[in-house]
Amino acid sequence: MRCRRCSKPAVINMRQHKLALCGEHFLGWIPAQTQRFIKKYEMFDPGETILVAVSGGKDSLSLWDLLLSLGYEARGLYIDLGISEEGYSSSSLAKVDRFVEKREGARLKVVDVKEVYGKSIPQLARERPEQKTCSLCGLVKRYIMNETALEEGAVLATGHNLDDEAAVLLQNVLHWQTGYLLRQAPVLPSTHPRLAQKAKPFFRFYERETAAYAILRGIDYIYEECPFATGATTIFYKELLNRLEGRSRGAKLQFYLSFLRAREKGFFLRMLPFGPERIPSVNEGLELGECERCGQPTTAPGLCAFCRLWKVAEAEVG
Amino acid sequence: MRITYRDKAWELPGGMTAGDAIKKVGLDPEAVLVVRNGELVTDDVILSDEDEVKLIAVVSGGDGEVS
Ligand code: SF4
Ligand SMILES: [Zn+2]
Ligand SMILES: [Zn+2]
Numbered sequence: 473m474r475c476r477r478c479s480k481p482a483v484i485n486m487r488q489h490k491l492a493l494c495g496e497h498f499l500g501w502i503p504a505q506t507q508r509f510i511k512k513y514e515m516f517d518p519g520e521t522i523l524v525a526v527s528g529g530k531d532s533l534s535l536w537d538l539l540l541s542l543g544y545e546a547r548g549l550y551i552d553l554g555i556s557e558e559g560y561s562s563s564s565l566a567k568v569d570r571f572v573e574k575r576e577g578a579r580l581k582v583v584d585v586k587e588v589y590g591k592s593i594p595q596l597a598r599e600r601p602e603q604k605t606c607s608l609c610g611l612v613k614r615y616i617m618n619e620t621a622l623e624e625g626a627v628l629a630t631g632h633n634l635d636d637e638a639a640v641l642l643q644n645v646l647h648w649q650t651g652y653l654l655r656q657a658p659v660l661p662s663t664h665p666r667l668a669q670k671a672k673p674f675f676r677f678y679e680r681e682t683a684a685y686a687i688l689r690g691i692d693y694i695y696e697e698c699p700f701a702t703g704a705t706t707i708f709y710k711e712l713l714n715r716l717e718g719r720s721r722g723a724k725l726q727f728y729l730s731f732l733r734a735r736e737k738g739f740f741l742r743m744l745p746f747g748p749e750r751i752p753s754v755n756e757g758l759e760l761g762e763c764e765r766c767g768q769p770t771t772a773p774g775l776c777a778f779c780r781l782w783k784v785a786e787a788e789v790g
Numbered sequence: 791m792r793i794t795y796r797d798k799a800w801e802l803p804g805g806m807t808a809g810d811a812i813k814k815v816g817l818d819p820e821a822v823l824v825v826r827n828g829e830l831v832t833d834d835v836i837l838s839d840e841d842e843v844k845l846i847a848v849v850s851g852g853d854g855e856v857s
Binding site: 482531682701706707 | 818819820821822823825831832834846847848849851
């Protein structure tokens with residue numbers, strides 16, 4: 473197969489776009505597309521500070537690399553979850569450190585969950601066998617990402633790709649989680665002074681494209697999965713979607729884009745007193761209070777889910 | 791040719807496309823990238839006996855970020 477632009481051997485064939493490209497043209501195409509979607513979805517402006525949540529994996533390191541190369545003031549945030557199983561957290565941090573060493577001026581902030589809050593994710597999870605490790609971990613990460621972005625006055629950017637988004641969409645649709653459907657978007661504007669704006673600049677790329685970008689850019693990312701990811705439902709949904717994609721080119725992309733169009737038309741909007749034309753946002757249709765301890769918006773009275781988590785943990789210890 | 795994927799390895803005869811080789815070892819072509827002799831290639835390339843092929847998993851999992 474040949475590159476559509478220059479007829480050199482192609483390194484990737486993006487069947488959903490009927491587009492095969494060589495390394496050089498692919499490395500030009502990805503940033504141009506990303507820039508286009510940053511603008512189109514009003515994710516952030518050139519002068520803004522961006523906080524990229526990095527895990528050491530292919531998506532987040534590629535995103536950081538790309539935003540830096542586009543000239544954005546992009547800083548990294550690594551959350552040390554304290555997952556010592558298979559040396560996961562330490563080897564992923566080592567990848568991030570190496571990435572930073574190679575890039576002059578790249579600024580990284582590391583938040584060590586155990587150091588700051590007293591317990592690592594596996595410790596927390598052991599205390600709560602009834603809850604899935606990934607959902608606890610997700611709660612903690614989202615909280616820290618938001619707090620840090622606010623501290624830095626930054627827009628939060630995550631490396632979610634189309635496969636991630638489509639898998640979550642499938643999961644939400646199978647359970648008709650309409651509240652989650654309303655909040656699933658490439659960009660979530662800040663709707664409260666304690667909520668940072670969040671953006672997913674890679675949401676249109678297939679996972680194989682972000683992996684190819686990382687390989688071609690020589691980014692040394694953590695290839696091993698987090699030990700808690702094995703058997704995770706997200707992976708199962710991704711496999712299902714890939715089988716669908718194998719049968720019908722572009723199925724994943726269409727699934728997600730049709731959802732976005734329906735969402736833009738207001739299909740998932742509740743009729744609110746101020747009219748359905750308002751942009752659906754993170755707290756649409758929800759009464760938000762403020763957490764008594766940290767001030768982050770919450771739908772629950774009293775403490776937010778994050779503070780409740782640590783409060784219970786403290787009570788159990790003391 | 792020799793094909794590796796994570797900690798697995800196979801020996802297959804040359805003459806088939808990378809896509810067929812992927813299916814032959816029981817993987818989904820959608821879920822892997824093909825690196826032949828150190829170079830990323832598309833899955834329609836025909837592999838020869840001497841090729842060293844590394845399949846790279848692209849699917850990652852974890853937090854289904856639902857909120
Ligand atoms: S796989 Fe689960 S536990 Fe591991 S980092 Fe991702 S969300 Fe956290
Ligand atoms: Zn080319
Ligand atoms: Zn709180």
